[in-house]
Amino acid sequence: MFVNGDDQDLKILEEKIEIAIEDKKLVFISQQAINFPYWQYDGQQIHIISKGDIQKAKLKSFLENKNLVLIAEDKNYPLLNIFQITN
Numbered sequence: 001m002f003v004n005g006d007d008q009d010l011k012i013l014e015e016k017i018e019i020a021i022e023d024k025k026l027v028f029i030s031q032q033a034i035n036f037p038y039w040q041y042d043g044q045q046i047h048i049i050s051k052g053d054i055q056k057a058k059l060k061s062f063l064e065n066k067n068l069v070l071i072a073e074d075k076n077y078p079l080l081n082i083f084q085i086t087n
Contacts, residue, residue, distance in 0.1 A: 010058055010059075013059075014059075017062075017085060021085065021086065021087055026084060027084065027085045028071065028082055028083065028084055028085070029059075029068070029082070029083050029085055030079070030080060030081065030082055030083075031078060031079045031080065031081045031082075031083070032079045032080065034057060034059060034063065034068075035054045035057050035079065036057060036058050036059065037050060037057075037058065038050055038051070038052040038053065038056070038057055039052075039054060039079055041079065046079075063085070065087075066085050066086065066087060067085070067086045067087070068083040068084070068085060069083060069084045069086065070082075071083060071084050
């Protein structure tokens with residue numbers, strides 16, 4: 001998944017996550033990936049043009065039916081928190 005990517009790329013990513021979970025593999029995701037393409041770091045600051053509505057994030061609808069378990073937290077940089085995705 002990348003900026004200006006098409007919906008096909010998103011569907012491929014979602015399918016790979018589903019398959020990995022079904023195969024009992026551990027799947028991790030960062031808060032930044034959850035919010036993509038919004039609230040993205042550029043160095044140590046949030047890129048000015050990425051400050052948009054995270055409710056429109058690409059993976060939002062896919063992740064609504066998933067459990068996100070906080071695995072690693074950085075209170076100074078919460079967008080770098082890591083979650084495990086489970087069904």
